[in-house]
Structure formats: structure tokens, C-alpha cells
Amino acid sequence: MTLRLGRRQFLMGSSALAAAAAFGAGPAWAQAGLRQFFWGGQARADRTYGVNDLFAASEGGAQVDSSFLGWGDYWPKLATETAGGNAPDIIQMDYRYIVEYAKRGAIAPLDDYVGGALKLDGFDEDQLEGGKVDGKLYGVSLGANSVAQLVNLAAFEEAGVEPPNRDTTYDDIRAMGEAFKAANIRGGMKVISDGSGSEPMLDNWLRQKGLALYTADGKLGFGAEEMTEWFTLWNGFRTDGICVTAEDQALDTNGPLETTMVVLGKAAMMPSNSNQLVAFQTLVQDELTITNYPRIAAGVGGGHYRKPSMFFSVGGSSANKELAAQYLSFFVNDLEAAKILGVERGIPCIGTVRETIAPELNAQDQIALDFVANLGDLLGPLPPPPPAAAGEIDISLLRTLSQEVAFGARSAEDAGQYFVTEATAILERQA
Known part of the structure; x- marks a missing residue:
């Protein structure tokens, strides 16, 4: 339907x-x-x-x-x-x-x-x-x-790269991405999709820093500096061919699973949820599994929650x-x-x-x-429910800005500041 x-x-x-x-x-x-x-x-x-x-x-x-x-x-x-x-x-x-x-x-x-x-x-x-x-x-x-990283095990084996595990960091993802580039499998499959517009992935990254996407009183739990750092991280991945291109990521309509990067064969892993493994496996012949989101540094946990x-x-x-x-x-x-x-x-x-x-x-x-x-140590407390405007911020702001940065229409710094300014205004209007 x-x-x-x-x-x-x-x-x-x-x-x-x-x-x-x-x-x-x-x-x-x-x-x-x-x-x-x-x-x-x-x-x-x-x-x-x-x-x-x-x-x-x-x-x-x-x-x-x-x-x-x-x-x-x-x-x-x-x-x-x-x-x-x-x-x-x-x-x-x-x-x-x-x-x-x-x-x-x-x-x-x-x-x-x-x-x-x-x-x-x-x-x-x-x-x-x-x-x-x-x-x-x-x-x-x-x-x-829990949020999870969907992993195509067959693609990792084909590229000769060990798949990610619970200790994998963002720096490890970069190293894996370089190995995928060298292997050049399946017409240039990248190691990971572009996660810059993924609210759950941003949330997990912030929580590992001891911050929050939203506070209990419905305000942003971080500032422009963190948002700029987030966009800069993915800009580097994109520029260096670690994650998929802006054009490929735009194919993901955030609707049918069929348009996602793993199902389309554009990336070997992407942000997902633990309960989605069953549905994804019905769409992909390769063996799939799930693991946690990357750690921001070795030994840092607490980003996940049930x-x-x-x-x-x-x-x-x-x-x-x-x-x-x-x-x-x-x-x-x-x-x-x-x-x-x-x-x-x-x-x-x-x-x-x-x-x-x-x-x-x-x-x-x-x-x-x-x-x-x-x-285990990846687990942190359940955050409060997001404020009423969270959906608007996710759909109309985060995803839009992530694409604008990806296509070069905005710098990471401009997008980081704009996100915080506009998200704060949306939250205040809603309140």
C-alpha cells in the first residue's frame, strides 16, 4: 500500500x-x-x-x-x-x-x-x-x-575487512572505509551510509559525550559547537569516500526499507533498530546482523538505551x-x-x-x-519523551540541513549554528 x-x-x-x-x-x-x-x-x-x-x-x-x-x-x-x-x-x-x-x-x-x-x-x-x-x-x-547498526556480513567478507563489533569507534569506521575503497567491491560500495541526518545516531553520539538531544523540560541539550562537530565529522567521511555520496543518500526517502542504503547495495552498514533485522533480512540475500553504534572513543559507552x-x-x-x-x-x-x-x-x-x-x-x-x-556498558538511562516539536525538528530541520551540507549548499559551521537557532525557536513556539 x-x-x-x-x-x-x-x-x-x-x-x-x-x-x-x-x-x-x-x-x-x-x-x-x-x-x-x-x-x-x-x-x-x-x-x-x-x-x-x-x-x-x-x-x-x-x-x-x-x-x-x-x-x-x-x-x-x-x-x-x-x-x-x-x-x-x-x-x-x-x-x-x-x-x-x-x-x-x-x-x-x-x-x-x-x-x-x-x-x-x-x-x-x-x-x-x-x-x-x-x-x-x-x-x-x-x-x-535499541538503536543498532545494520551490518552486511557478506560485504565485509568480500572486502576482506573484519566486521564492526561492540568496541568499534568512529576512527575504526574511517579505517574500515579506507579498506573498502581499496577493495572497490560491488561498484564502489561504501562502508557506511551517511548518518548526518539520522536523529537516533546524533542522539547516541551526544549521549556518549554526557549530553542529551532534549532535556526533561523540552529544551535542546547541546549547542552549536556540538552540532558543527557532528556535521564536520560526516563531511569528512563524505569527502574522503568513507560514507555514501550525497546523491546516493538522497535516494533514501525515509519510507520503504527498499530505498535504504544497505538494501540498495550502496553501503555495508547503516543506522537501524534491533527489531528491524527481521524485515531487512527478507529484502537482502546477503547475511545481515546488527551491532551497536560506534563509540566516540575506546571505552566510552552509555549512548544506547532500551x-x-x-x-x-x-x-x-x-x-x-x-x-x-x-x-x-x-x-x-x-x-x-x-x-x-x-x-x-x-x-x-x-x-x-x-x-x-x-x-x-x-x-x-x-x-x-x-x-x-x-x-552492557553501552547502556544508559531511558531519556524523557521528546518534546512535541521533536518531529518537526527531525524532519524539517535536521534532515534538510544534513542534505544541504552534503550537497555543499551550507558549511558545517553555518548548518550547526542555524540548527540550534531554528530548533530553539521551534521549541519556544511549541511551548
Whole structure:
């Protein structure tokens, strides 16, 4: 299923969401069943549809009308539907946006259903807390995950380079990149994609420096000096042929996985998430694995954290909230559903569910489970949820500036200062 929305349409959708919150959304549309919307690819969709069939056949269950889009197209579409008061009953929600959607009433608090339609016995407490806004539960975590580096093992073997491991630094990446250049495999494949526009990679790099992307009170946790250093790092990688070219990176639309640098064969590794290994492996014949993001220096850790990979929330305008809560309960508790889902959305948050699926995991699933469970000194605390404007800063500022630097339209210094000035202004307007 495909939908393309341009930047103007995205901004219109975001504005409409704000307007709906200010003036009251349109009517809730009662349905005989449930309507569900999520981001992801076909592999995720197949698993979700399998669980939906189980739910429909369960006692008190109902039919679920489900649809999906890639990440980049998902949020404009969701904003538009929410603004019109016709949000899906079941909404896949991200940690980045849960505060914004909760504060605008676009998703509903679930506390009244806990212990009734929504059973959360034995749920990991940190994952439960991750779905709360101002003390109320707005999202049920579908799994724990961590950011990760996707690695094409076959490409590294072909280049005669040892693949990255948990001790790999950014300096090591440079050395690997030089070796890839010398090997000149697959028409000039680079060792890594351009991570300058990756918010999770920037966040990880900042955390290793003892800084934060955002503070608990919704402000930037770093300054222009760090942002300039970040753009300069990737400018050097790009200029020296360590990471992919600006033209190649522009092919990644931040939507379908098919447009990413590893799937296109442009790079041997790229930033990803632990739960995405399963989906990427279905698209690539080469053997893939995951490892941590590079360390900024030997022995420096703390950049990673275990976060809710995503949530299911209930639409604020839904006329079927209790039934939707029942579905959420089924999705995270039912053992047959768990066998279908595996760890594609992250490591299950209930111990009995983890124990049930562990013996049945395939190689990629087991890698993801082991990675999240064994982060060791790489692991730091879960940061507070990003402020409501974080999505705008990521999409309209970080990614735009990273491309402008990559194509030579701005210097790293200019982009670093501009980012901090504009991001601060966006946060102040939002506040």
C-alpha cells in the first residue's frame, strides 16, 4: 500500500492536527469492527494480519480493518485523519510523538481499562512507564528495542575487512572505509551510509559525550559547537569516500526499507533498530546482523538505551475504545499471537511471552533478542519523551540541513549554528 505526501502536505497535516485539538475534532465514526493503522513493511503487515485473524476468532473479538504505510508517509496521513476526527481505533505510536498526540487528545488515556479489558499483569515496568504522559497511560509498548547498526556480513567478507563489533569507534569506521575503497567491491560500495541526518545516531553520539538531544523540560541539550562537530565529522567521511555520496543518500526517502542504503547495495552498514533485522533480512540475500553504534572513543559507552520500540494507542475520537483496549490486551498477552509476532516489533514486555517464543526464534530473531539483552556498558538511562516539536525538528530541520551540507549548499559551521537557532525557536513556539 503506497501513499506519497510532500513536505507541504505534511505541514498541512501537522497544522490540521493542532487545529483539531484547539477547536474540537469532528465526529467519531462508530464502526462494526476496529480500524487499525501502522507503519512498517509487508513482513510486519503479514504478522499483524495473522494476529488480527486470531483476534477475530477469539471470544468477544471483532474484525480488524488494517492498513499500513512506510514511516515517512505514515505520519502525514495519521495527522490528516486525526485532524478530521476520523482517527483509526488502533494507532501505532512512537515514543517521539506520544507526548504530542496525548496532549492534543488525539489518543485516549487507557487507565480506566487496565485490569478490565486491558490486562497488563507481569508487564515490564520500564516499558509501562514509557507509555505514560503526565502519569496517565496512553500507549502499550509492543516490545523493547535499541538503536543498532545494520551490518552486511557478506560485504565485509568480500572486502576482506573484519566486521564492526561492540568496541568499534568512529576512527575504526574511517579505517574500515579506507579498506573498502581499496577493495572497490560491488561498484564502489561504501562502508557506511551517511548518518548526518539520522536523529537516533546524533542522539547516541551526544549521549556518549554526557549530553542529551532534549532535556526533561523540552529544551535542546547541546549547542552549536556540538552540532558543527557532528556535521564536520560526516563531511569528512563524505569527502574522503568513507560514507555514501550525497546523491546516493538522497535516494533514501525515509519510507520503504527498499530505498535504504544497505538494501540498495550502496553501503555495508547503516543506522537501524534491533527489531528491524527481521524485515531487512527478507529484502537482502546477503547475511545481515546488527551491532551497536560506534563509540566516540575506546571505552566510552552509555549512548544506547532500551526504549519501547513502538506502542499501540487508541484513537481519541474512537467510538470503540473498550474493544480497542481488548485488542491491545490480546496483542501483548496471547501466546499464539506472540508466536506469530516473534520479535519483529521488539522484545516482548511480558516474561511468560518471552519464554514462550524464545525456543521458536529464528537466527535473526535470536540475534535481536541477544543484542537488546546484552548491551552492557553501552547502556544508559531511558531519556524523557521528546518534546512535541521533536518531529518537526527531525524532519524539517535536521534532515534538510544534513542534505544541504552534503550537497555543499551550507558549511558545517553555518548548518550547526542555524540548527540550534531554528530548533530553539521551534521549541519556544511549541511551548
